[in-house]
Amino acid sequence: xxxxxxxxxxxxxxxxxxxxxxxxxxxxxxxxxxxxxxxxxxxxxxxxxxxxxxxxxxxxxxxxxxxxxxxxxxxxxxxxxxxxxxxxxxxxxxxxxxxxxxxxxxxxxxxxxxxxxxxxxxxxxxxxxxxxxxxxxxxxxxxxxxxxxxxxxxxxxxxxxxxxxxxxxxxxxxxxxxxxxxxxxxxxxxxxxxxxxxxxxxxxxxxxxxxxxxxxxxxxxxxxxxxxxxxxxxx
Amino acid sequence: xxxxxxxxxxxxxxxxxxxxxxxxxxxxxxxxxxxxxxxxxxxxxxxxxxxxxxxxxxxxxxxxxxxxxxxxxxxxxxxxxxxxxxxxxxxxxxxxxxxxxxxxxxxxxxxxxxxxxxxxxxxxxxxxxxxxxxxxxxxxxxxxxxxxxxxxxxxxxxxxxxxxxxxxxxxxxxxxxxxxxxxxxxxxxxxxxxxxxxxxxxxxxxxxxxxxxxxxxxxxxxxxxxxxxxxxxxxxxxxxxxxxxxxxxxx
Numbered sequence: 001x002x003x004x005x006x007x008x009x010x011x012x013x014x015x016x017x018x019x020x021x022x023x024x025x026x027x028x029x030x031x032x033x034x035x036x037x038x039x040x041x042x043x044x045x046x047x048x049x050x051x052x053x054x055x056x057x058x059x060x061x062x063x064x065x066x067x068x069x070x071x072x073x074x075x076x077x078x079x080x081x082x083x084x085x086x087x088x089x090x091x092x093x094x095x096x097x098x099x100x101x102x103x104x105x106x107x108x109x110x111x112x113x114x115x116x117x118x119x120x121x122x123x124x125x126x127x128x129x130x131x132x133x134x135x136x137x138x139x140x141x142x143x144x145x146x147x148x149x150x151x152x153x154x155x156x157x158x159x160x161x162x163x164x165x166x167x168x169x170x171x172x173x174x175x176x177x178x179x180x181x182x183x184x185x186x187x188x189x190x191x192x193x194x195x196x197x198x199x200x201x202x203x204x205x206x207x208x209x210x211x212x213x214x215x216x217x218x219x220x221x222x223x224x225x226x227x228x229x230x231x232x233x234x235x
Numbered sequence: 236x237x238x239x240x241x242x243x244x245x246x247x248x249x250x251x252x253x254x255x256x257x258x259x260x261x262x263x264x265x266x267x268x269x270x271x272x273x274x275x276x277x278x279x280x281x282x283x284x285x286x287x288x289x290x291x292x293x294x295x296x297x298x299x300x301x302x303x304x305x306x307x308x309x310x311x312x313x314x315x316x317x318x319x320x321x322x323x324x325x326x327x328x329x330x331x332x333x334x335x336x337x338x339x340x341x342x343x344x345x346x347x348x349x350x351x352x353x354x355x356x357x358x359x360x361x362x363x364x365x366x367x368x369x370x371x372x373x374x375x376x377x378x379x380x381x382x383x384x385x386x387x388x389x390x391x392x393x394x395x396x397x398x399x400x401x402x403x404x405x406x407x408x409x410x411x412x413x414x415x416x417x418x419x420x421x422x423x424x425x426x427x428x429x430x431x432x433x434x435x436x437x438x439x440x441x442x443x444x445x446x447x448x449x450x451x452x453x454x455x456x457x458x459x460x461x462x463x464x465x466x467x468x469x470x471x472x473x474x475x476x477x478x479x480x481x482x483x484x485x486x
Contacts, residue, residue: 005482005484006484070482071441071442072482073441073445073469073470073478073481073482074468074469074470074471074472074477074478074481074482075471075472075475075478075482076478076482077469077470078470078471210471211470211471212471
């Protein structure tokens with residue numbers, strides 16, 4: 001009986017990893033669709049989002065069953081709670097990726113803001129790196145690695161502020177690009193939010209290892225940090 | 236929190252065989268401490284050391300320090316009747332004497348020479364109330380205790396222990412022979428009783444330990460593996476062995 005608990009836990013952990021990899025791909029695809037204004041791809045992504053949601057619901061159902069039927073405690077309990085909480089963060093990340101695809105579908109002009117496209121590509125690249133490191137830290141139950149991932153969120157926050165500044169100055173220069181610029185603003189905002197959810201993933205990895213609920217978001221721990229970072233390192 | 240019972244370097248031998256391998260546990264006043272571990276790990280054996288029940292077994296040697304307050308439980312001058320009044324015990328199977336509820340609960344006081352009917356009446360009522368069984372037996376105090384249900388019998392036995400005003404109550408799986416409703420009643424009773432008494436309970440029911448115990452001690456093969464606050468034990472124990480045992484992943 002106890003063997004099957006571990007077996008089931010392993011299956012759920014695999015599902016979680018699969019979800020994580022899919023979500024990373026979703027971010028890649030949605031950014032590609034946005035920067036290349038690929039409406040067909042954006043439509044596909046929006047239609048596919050329900051898949052991640054279904055996976056999350058299945059994982060939740062299984063985890064709740066395990067809690068109700070097996071009454072796990074100690075490390076088994078923490079593993080299940082971590083799966084439940086972290087998978088819902090992954091699901092939110094997937095939602096944001098699909099929101100980016102929805103924004104893409106709102107674009108009704110051929111004109112672009114190339115330097116912001118570049119900034120968005122950079123942001124997405126960094127975010128996917130963080131997400132993959134986070135999945136790695138989860139597999140190895142490596143809370144130190146998870147904390148390092150969380151610290152990187154300050155770079156995402158900084159890239160967000162810089163991209164926002166670029167977008168605003170574009171709005172000031174080109175009145176005809178205001179509508180497009182609002183779409184750009186939404187996209188960088190979604191990317192910034194994805195960074196916060198990746199920080200949450202790290203917090204659950206720490207909970208899994210230690211039983212402690214911690215705040216790892218560098219911008220929340222030290223609200224002045226972004227301003228400092230921008231002042232010391234404006235690029 | 237004040238410590239009420241302190242044990243140090245506890246060893247117990249059955250003849251040549253060492254069954255408890257030397258550990259320390261300190262019990263706090265007005266707390267419930269649960270002793271858990273697989274069968275044969277020594278938890279009942281240890282429990283019985285605390286009021287010298289092992290003295291009754293041949294070929295058994297207990298060493299180490301056992302102190303209630305400043306007094307050495309194993310001092311040659313210890314009066315065993317006094318000790319077991321001070322440290323009472325409730326067993327796995329309800330074991331009322333085969334006579335009336337009233338006589339069961341009054342038994343200890345009568346042995347101690349109390350004859351005043353008024354005093355006995357008061358103590359019987361108070362003890363049965365504390366054991367949360369008064370309402371169920373008050374109209375049948377002269378009925379044979381064995382005619383009640385298992386759960387009621389167990390609470391009558393608890394009342395019998397309470398009547399002599401112990402400081403500490405030892406319980407050896409007091410609910411394992413009872414159905415879940417009766418068990419829940421006993422658990423509620425224990426949570427009330429800890430306001431006035433200190434309770435040390437051996438249990439095989441992990442959820443019971445997590446529901447009622449302030450601290451939990453996990454024993455394995457005669458060793459104390461971990462002794463911690465129950466909330467810590469069940470969320471984030473220090474030892475992997477503890478986590479494995481609590482999740483039933485042993486062996």
